[in-house]
Amino acid sequence: MERAAIDNATTNVAEDLLAFVGDIYQASYQPEHWNVVISELCRRLGAKSGGIHVEDYHQNTRYMMACYGLPKVTELSYRLGVAKYDPVYQIQSQRPIGKASMVSRHDEARLTHPLYYRLIVKPNDLGYVAAISFFNDEHWHVGIGVHRSFNAQPFGEAELQLLDQLAPHFQRALLIQRQLHLQESKAQTLEYALSKVMLGTVIVDQDNTIRYRNDLADRLLDCHPALVQTQQGFKAYYPDDDERLREMLQRLRKAPDGEGWPRDQAVGLRHPDRSHPLTVIGVPCHETPHSRFGPAEPGLVALYLSDPSASFNASAEQLIQTFGLTRREAGIAIALTNGLDLKEISAQKGVSLATVRTQLKSIFHKLGVNKQQDVIRILLASGIGNAPH
Template sequence: MTTSFIERLLPDFYRCAEQPGNWQLVLDQVRDELQVGSVVVQKFRVDGNRLQQQWVLRDSHSMEHAESHDCLVNNEENPRLQLDESRLPLQDVAVIQGDQGFGRMRQAEFRALDERLALLGLARPIILGIRYSNDSSLSMLLHPRCDGSQTVDNRHGQFLQQLAPHLKQSVSLYEKLSQLQQTNDTLSQCLDRCNAGVAVLGASGEVRWLNGSAREVLQRSRHLSLANGRLRCADPDDANRLAELVAAAASGESAGERFVGAVGPGWDRPVQLLAVPVLAASGPCVALYLSDDALRSELSPEEVVQLYGLTPAEARLAIALCEGATVNEYAEGRGVAVGTVRIQLKSIFSKLGLNRQPELVRLIGSSITTRTRSFSS
């Protein structure tokens, strides 16, 4: 039974690496097949003379009573979490029953643990212990019910021994994929602060990845959308231009090449596109940057002060000039004399080593703050 069950279990077991939400269903299968009351997988790291739980995976019964379980069992009074002279060194793989591996000095603590487990309707577990790394370990615990209707025996031990290499491998895959997902989420958030959406396309135009800003652009646009994993244009001529743009970038021989275009008429919020080839190990693909008139940042006087060493009044003037105001318009709007504004402008030129207003507009307009979106955007 054990071998055939493991063979049936393994596809779902390894699938949990990329679908972590399935762990509970898989542990429920183990619980029901082995007729125990609870199945839990834990990862611990060594912290001084204790094992500290890093994470836990539970079957549905354990999940339902998770708060009580953590309060009564996963605490400093649990002798299994102590690392001292009473505990034998952990083997690479070991199946442990009762207080096996501990000296007599822990017996009273194990009796107290039994009493707390009984409050949860559970008895002492049989445990699979795996050395995961130099300072961490994995455990799978099979708890029978404490009413005597269930017991653990050699059948359970054989199951745990056979499952051990698969548990270690699946957890390793699960952690690596989780780390990659966390990295992906972090990079996506960073890219979302740029004043452009980013899409990664395959050589044939299929969309492999979009950041949040790209999705915003597509949701706003009447000219470009995402459908069935591909970018779709409302106008056939735009569709041809987009296809040519992507094809040109996909066939580009240098990652430094740039191909630009736009979707939609210039008077109706077009989506501007910049395509560059990406020479990935898996084959050529295209990084497509998308922007519309909504993806822009307001210049902040406080940030201009910090970047260029201007006074707040000078920063406000510099921003107004970058936004198209004239000296006279700015003076009138602020209710100050034109001469005062010209003195401020002369001070700005002196501090920044500039001579002409277009140079100021170009400098401030190309600052890092104009290339990124504020967190309130």
């Protein structure tokens, strides 16, 4: 009995977090929903306030995309230039992408950055700041900062680990939002935008018949056993997962105008041979343009599929042909994209660290970049290696 209670509690926690992930993806299509996401994130982290900050390198601007718990005057002042006095931007830019950390303490900021302390920290009671960067390339620097009061305790490892865990979902949602913004500016179709999103994308109709799949969705459905294609459309491996998936679709279709969407728009589909569930995020398609998956009609739902256990699995030959890398350079680029640092690559390849650095410089030259994160960005954005194992 006690074991069952523990299992139920664990399941409830996992489903609650998965529901929050659904909120994150909803914000990619409803930018105003980012404020809801930030407020919920602050609640989970025990933060008094927080915000998504953006540095747009093309427009040379800094602003808050969304915030919670901060006075409106603070958001406005950031847009008017006060952000240039905030050292958190520079501190974050020096931290690894997707890795949360404490970046400011009021007692230290008072001594090291007195102007920042006087203009921002003290007036807004930002005693402790934890932050994480999602992107930092030639286009933009995007991250989240969350704050606690002078009288509170600093953020602990549990809070920082939660930010790390959520980072891939924020990154994907922000990429979706950016792609859709480009779509609007270039008058592209929804189908084209979806083909550029590095998530498996499936459009299903009122009868749960698949009307459209992008290439990555095809590969996921072919390779991940938690969700299989049938003559009726699809079916989850476990009956209770299948029931939860279809209940989610029914709930999404009850909000034809997008109002009052349920928070639990996500489900995790399990399989005994996989250590991580296949993540399925559902979003109603309220205004779907004509495309090869049909004209706008009631009941269409977009399902976004993601396999957390999938790695970048391009072959060396693909990178050799595409980017002109040598076989050894391709191996280093693949290892780097899968999260290994230079020391780990050195040990894995059985070569010296100096040799790895020399080969990395050659990779930089051939890709026209000068940062490791740019190598990762280019390889992931290329679409090569997106197929799951």
